[in-house]
Amino acid sequence: MKKLIVIGGGFAGLVLCNRLLDKNSEDFLLLEKSDKLGKKILVTGNGRCNLTNEDISVCHYHGEHPEFAAYALEKYGQKALEAFFFEKGLMLSYEEGRAYPLSKVANSVLDCLRARLDNGGGKDLIKLNSSVVGITRENGYYTVFLEDGGKYSAENVVVASGGKSGQGLGTDGSAYELLRSLGHSVTELSPSLVQLKTSAFGKFLKGVKHKAAVSLFDSERYICSFEGDFLFVDNGVSGNAVFNVSSRIAETKKPYLKIDFIPQCTKEEIVAALKNKVKTFGFLSATTLLTGYVHSSLSQWIISVSGLKNKTLGELTGSDISLAVARVKGYVAPIEGTFGFSCSQVTHGGVRTDEVNEKTFESKLKKGLFIVGEALDIDGDCGGYNLQWAFSSAMAAAENFV
Ligand SMILES: Cc1cc2nc3c(=O)[nH]c(=O)nc-3n(C[C@H](O)[C@H](O)[C@H](O)COP(=O)(O)OP(=O)(O)OC[C@H]3O[C@@H](n4cnc5c(N)ncnc54)[C@H](O)[C@@H]3O)c2cc1C
Structure with a gap:
């Protein structure tokens, strides 16, 4: 019997466990379904891990109630993230507002987060290859059931199981069912920060990279614009500018892009x-x-x-x-869809935030149940906003146990 079980050893789960260790609290068990902790961290920021951004504010976040994110982002924002890693000997450096580890290697971040957990005495605190397939609550205690038949009990459970994006990295969205079984509801899920399909450009431009200002429209309705990298790919378009507008694609019926390839001049x-x-x-x-x-x-x-x-x-x-x-x-390119969850960086949608306390991240439906990170209906723009959200929500939830 532990005080706390954490489900998911991704960025949020690892931050939370490190915070507990920082405060000398070892009464927890981290269950991770993969054979390694934090696999996804290694692919973030093209292997460089874009941890946060100089401009963290709620306007960079999406969901049914993006304002839900405001408290945690304010309390545990960019400076708190910087300080958290600095205390562990990791310094950040900034490029156009985006923060990376000074080494520009994502492994440095992962090493820093897992060192105390899967080395030395920390081994008892984690169980790898432990896919959670069920949770029940009886007499004030949670029992967590694993795919291999094992089970563990605790007073509290933090679900840090991520979303449905990056599916080869352990996140296939099956953990939403755990939360549904406890009474939570999940908003419609769609891939975000993802390449968009269009046949407007054929194959001639494949591989060409450009700066562009990309605007998303739905019929005649303007939705949003972003300026940044733009890349022509097979049957579609990619790059930061495209990724950022893709976060609003779910709210369109007949989407098209208007692309300005020379935004500097009239x-x-x-x-x-x-x-x-x-x-x-x-x-x-x-x-x-x-x-x-x-x-x-x-x-x-x-x-x-x-x-x-x-x-x-x-x-x-x-x-x-x-x-x-x-x-x-102002080239007009009709959008025929996205490249799907497997290619997307983040999931738009998740557990309804009005069912969760925005300060403690405790479920309003089940005492002792906490939900953090991408599993919630909050997703950020491209630029370090999603790891920052995982960090902020995990730090706020950790406060309940230190
Ligand atoms: C290619 C790519 C690049 C990205 N680049 C960036 C970037 O540079 N900057 C940025 O801010 N964001 C980036 N993101 C997004 C960011 O990685 C995620 O938003 C963030 O990792 C979410 O953290 P999390 O802890 O909530 O979930 P995750 O990091 O996804 O971790 C969830 C963990 O839970 C485990 N799990 C799931 N279900 C179960 C279960 N049933 N039982 C046990 N364990 C379970 C998974 O195996 C996983 O380890 C990128 C994503 C991708 C895919």
């Missing part, structure tokens, strides 16, 4: 400069019109889809130039 500025270019270099192929502004393949492609590829620059009319500039400043 149409008028570009047209004026291009009029000079065609005067000076009239002998060149029209496909070179936009080189100097965008990747040469993109210039070629825009000119082709505008029906101008057989002209020279000198043969382009004023309206040809305006047409090409209108396309490169």
